[in-house]
Amino acid sequence: xxxxxxAALVSLSNRFGINDFMLRYAICLLxxxxxxxxxxxxxxxxxxxxxxxxxGVSMLYLFGVLNxxxxxxxxxxxxxxxxxxxxxxxxxxxxxxxxxxxxGHLAFNHLHAQFLNPSGETGVDITGSQMVLVMKLTAFxxxxxxxxxxxxxxxxxxxxxxxxxxxHPSVLKFLAYAYFYPTLLTGPSFDFADFDNWLNCEMxxxxxxxxxxxxxxxxxxxxxxxxxxxxxxxxxxxGLGWMFLSVKSPEYVNVDYMLNFEKFMQKSFFYRINxxxxxxxxxxxxxxxxxxxxxxxxxxxxxxxxxxDKKTQTIKWNRVQNIDIWHVxxxxxxxxxxxxxxxxxxxxxxxYVYLRVAKKGKKPxxxxxxxxxxxxxxxxxxxxxxxxxxxxxxxxxxCGKIYxxxxxxxxxxxxxxTPLRYKWVYDAVCFYVIKLACGFMVQPFIILDWKKSLQxxxxxxxxxxxxxxxxxxxxxxxxxxxxxxxxxxKQPKEQAIMEQKKLEKQVSTSSTSLGDIISDKHAxxxxxxxxxxxxxxxxxxxxxxxxxxxxxWEDFCKxxxxxxxxxxxxxxxxxxxxxFQRFRDELAANPGRRMSFSSYR
Numbered sequence: 348x349x350x351x352x353x354a355a356l357v358s359l360s361n362r363f364g365i366n367d368f369m370l371r372y373a374i375c376l377l378x379x380x381x382x383x384x385x386x387x388x389x390x391x392x393x394x395x396x397x398x399x400x401x402x403g404v405s406m407l408y409l410f411g412v413l414n415x416x417x418x419x420x421x422x423x424x425x426x427x428x429x430x431x432x433x434x435x436x437x438x439x440x441x442x443x444x445x446x447x448x449x450x451g452h453l454a455f456n457h458l459h460a461q462f463l464n465p466s467g468e469t470g471v472d473i474t475g476s477q478m479v480l481v482m483k484l485t486a487f488x489x490x491x492x493x494x495x496x497x498x499x500x501x502x503x504x505x506x507x508x509x510x511x512x513x514x515h516p517s518v519l520k521f522l523a524y525a526y527f528y529p530t531l532l533t534g535p536s537f538d539f540a541d542f543d544n545w546l547n548c549e550m551x552x553x554x555x556x557x558x559x560x561x562x563x564x565x566x567x568x569x570x571x572x573x574x575x576x577x578x579x580x581x582x583x584x585x586g587l588g589w590m591f592l593s594v595k596s597p598e599y600v601n602v603d604y605m606l607n608f609e610k611f612m613q614k615s616f617f618y619r620i621n622x623x624x625x626x627x628x629x630x631x632x633x634x635x636x637x638x639x640x641x642x643x644x645x646x647x648x649x650x651x652x653x654x655x656d657k658k659t660q661t662i663k664w665n666r667v668q669n670i671d672i673w674h675v676x677x678x679x680x681x682x683x684x685x686x687x688x689x690x691x692x693x694x695x696x697x698x699y700v701y702l703r704v705a706k707k708g709k710k711p712x713x714x715x716x717x718x719x720x721x722x723x724x725x726x727x728x729x730x731x732x733x734x735x736x737x738x739x740x741x742x743x744x745x746c747g748k749i750y751x752x753x754x755x756x757x758x759x760x761x762x763x764x765t766p767l768r769y770k771w772v773y774d775a776v777c778f779y780v781i782k783l784a785c786g787f788m789v790q791p792f793i794i795l796d797w798k799k800s801l802q803x804x805x806x807x808x809x810x811x812x813x814x815x816x817x818x819x820x821x822x823x824x825x826x827x828x829x830x831x832x833x834x835x836x837k838q839p840k841e842q843a844i845m846e847q848k849k850l851e852k853q854v855s856t857s858s859t860s861l862g863d864i865i866s867d868k869h870a871x872x873x874x875x876x877x878x879x880x881x882x883x884x885x886x887x888x889x890x891x892x893x894x895x896x897x898x899x900w901e902d903f904c905k906x907x908x909x910x911x912x913x914x915x916x917x918x919x920x921x922x923x924x925x926x927f928q929r930f931r932d933e934l935a936a937n938p939g940r941r942m943s944f945s946s947y948r
Contacts, residue, residue, distance in 0.1 A: 352411040365619040369594065370531065375408045376640045379529045380583065383648040387572050391548045398523035399547075405526035418473030422480055425452055426525045429484040429707055433491045434515050435926035439498070442488040442703075449481045450725060459730045475532065482536035482695045487524075487701050490539060493517065502707070506698060510540045520546070529644035531540060533637040537650070537667035545650045548572075554655050558662065558697060572649035573662055582643030589636035596629035605790075606799055611806055619807050624786030630793050631675070634689075638669040667691065674737045679777040680751065685883050691881060713855065716886045723883055732800050733792035739788050740885045743811065746818040747781075750879040753822070753831060762841045787811045 356374075360463045382404050390846040391398050409419045429445055436444070456474050493503055494511035503511065516524070516539070524542045548571040549558075558573050563874040605611055611619060645651040652667035674687035686693065701719045705711040720741070727733045756763065758770040790813065791800035816890070821830050835841040892915060 349530075350411065350414050353414040356412070359830070366594075369590075371412055372637070374412050374589065374636065375528075375532055375587075376644070378408075378412075379404075379641075379644040380579070380647060382528065383644055385649050388570070393573055395519055398519045401517075402526055404528040405531050408528060408531060415473055418476070421452075421456060421473050421477060425449055425477065425484060426522065428452075428487055430518065430521050431930060433488050434927070435929045436922060437496075438922045439492065439496050439928065440922075442485070442492045445488040446485050449484055450722070451476055453481050453723060455727065461729055474728070475696065477535050479532075479534040482534075482692065482699075483525060483539075483554045483727065484696060486510075486536070486699050487512070487539045487941055489703065495569055497860040510538045512539060512543075513558055516543070527650075529648065529650075530641050531666070533641050535638065535641065535645075535667050536695060537691065541650070542665065545652070550654060550783050551653055554652075554662070559654065570946060573652070574735075575646050575649075575651075575664060578664060579643045579647035582639055582646060586636045586640035586643060589632050593629070593632035593636055594644060596632060600626045600629050602626065602794060606794075606808070608806065610801065616807065618727075619782050619812070620787070623803075623807065624782050627786040627793070628676075629787040630789065635672055637671060639672075642668055642670075677778070678781055679774060679921050680781060681740070683783075684781065685885065689883060692723075696883065723885070727943040731797040732795035733791070734801055735791035735797070736788055737885055739812070739815075742819075743784055743788060744885060746815050749818060749822045753834040756840050757834070759838075759840060761839045761843040767839070784811055822885070832948055 352541070355371060359365065360370050371932055386397065389400065392423045409415050409422075411495060425448075428448055432441060433446055446478075453474070456477060460472055460474055490510045493507050493510045494513040495515075497503060500508065503808045520543070522547070524539055526541065530536070539665075541550070551571045552902040554573060557684060560570050560572075560574050597893055600622060605622065611622075614622070627891075646664045651665040651666050651668075669689060669691050671687035671690065675684055678684035678687065694795070697720055700722050701715045704715045704718045706714075720737070722839060724734055724737050727737075748838045753775060758767050759765065760767055787804070788808065821827070822869075843891075
């Protein structure tokens with residue numbers, strides 16, 4: 348099919364030597380701003396008109412600018428599966444089945460893109476959009492489950508209650524949510540409750556009337572969405588700056604030079620490890636550009652609104668913030684870096700994977716950690732480079748926690764809060780080490796290929812892996828107690844604790860009743876158990892022991908056997924049959940319109 352927009356873009360790309368991929372994505376990202384200027388001025392109560400407008404712009408992007416007819420089919424299959432199964436399949440198993448299908452569909456397309464239809468640097472790959480869509484659709488299924496199938500609302504957390512959906516949306520509204528054009532290609536993901544509140548303008552209920560702009564044609568009336576053009580413009584300029592850097596940086600640092608073993612190895616070891624850091628940083632520029640511009644677009648249309656602060660009389664616009672660039676670049680630990688990177692994916696993994704896998708009445712344990720780690724890795728793709736980065740990142744995060752626990756207190760006063768004179772030395776070393784380690788670990792994420800990734804690591808002698816092994820041998824090996832004891836002997840806070848324990852011991856020998864209380868205190872302090880820190884699904888390997896893994900497996904087998912004894916499979920098959928019949932009945936009841944397009948009945 349002839350596409351005049353596609354033909355014009357191809358001609359423009361060839362004529363001026365512009366990267367075709369960058370040109371199309373830039374048009375979609377920047378084109379959202381003029382479209383948003385119209386969207387935010389549509390009548391507040393014309394919900395269907397807004398939805399039609401959103402879907403129309405998205406179709407212009409997919410069919411016109413990107414020329415992705417097959418890509419649309421991919422997105423449409425996932426979208427309609429979630430819509431149909433959540434609407435007709437009345438079962439608490441619904442969000443699980445929805446998750447399995449969506450992740451399986453995504454995995455199929457990852458494999459197809461990797462082996463059957465590699466996109467190359469200039470191609471447009473729909474799997475990026477599908478990854479964002481998977482987050483939105485799985486979150487929707489769980490939110491609808493919470494609002495419709497959970498009878499005891501006390502079982503839900505405050506977050507789950509705030510996101511719960513009690514009424515199934517129309518097809519029109521659901522498609523507008525799934526294909527919201529400012530975030531269609533790059534994200535960020537957001538919950539349906541936020542989208543619905545924005546669409547109905549209920550999101551701005553706490554905003555004073557004085558902060559709402561007056562309508563030009565009707566000065567006596569006010570628009571619900573406050574003015575935010577300056578902030579959106581500033582964010583957009585930042586995004587353009589990052590986009591410029593992402594285009595220019597390959598002229599100075601690039602993968603080809605690093606993989607040219609003869610030339611690269613002629614440089615010093617110090618040069619090579621720092622080159623990897625700058626290469627990793629230049630790779631992040633495109634994400635900074637895409638996420639910052641998408642956030643600016645969401646701010647302009649009002650979706651970025653996150654409440655009005657009465658104390659400071661300011662509006663917060665960080666609802667869909669996906670990246671904190673300053674904290675990513677200035678991070679002194681892996682945890683701090685991951686918390687600031689791809690923030691909405693972290694929220695999705697925590698609220699719709701990590702906490703959902705945990706058994707009711709119990710804190711998340713080994714099962715939640717393992718499932719979240721696998722989900723994150725599988726969600727990113729099937730290329731070996733992802734798994735090399737994630738596995739190394741998990742090990743490195745363990746080492747980071749070890750050093751923070753044993754070395755950092757040496758530079759802190761007895762209260763554990765006040766820094767000592769040379770604490771800045773510790774901070775500077777941590778800052779530099781995390782930069783080098785991050786540059787090393789992300790190389791497979793950039794290269795993706797197994798052999799080339801190992802070649803890149805080999806050019807710096809796998810020095811981070813060697814550091815990980817040495818750390819684990821020291822702090823987890825046969826001499827771990829002596830090493831830890833030596834570190835504690837240098838910690839002012841630990842010295843104070845030891846002095847206090849000596850005093851308590853002296854007191855306990857002279858007072859029987861008080862001695863019993865002190866013994867109970869010591870026994871309580873020895874118990875430690877905390878939730879694993881999960882960022883992008885990367886756990887610290889020292890969070891759980893084999894006993895916990897064995898216990899999690901036994902719980903899983905027990906739950907499965909109970910479900911099977913209660914004829915769980917047969918019951919779910921009956922529910923699926925009922926869902927299919929409901930679907931057929933609605934089609935038969937609306938032969939002219941088919942399914943209700945504007946409302947759910």
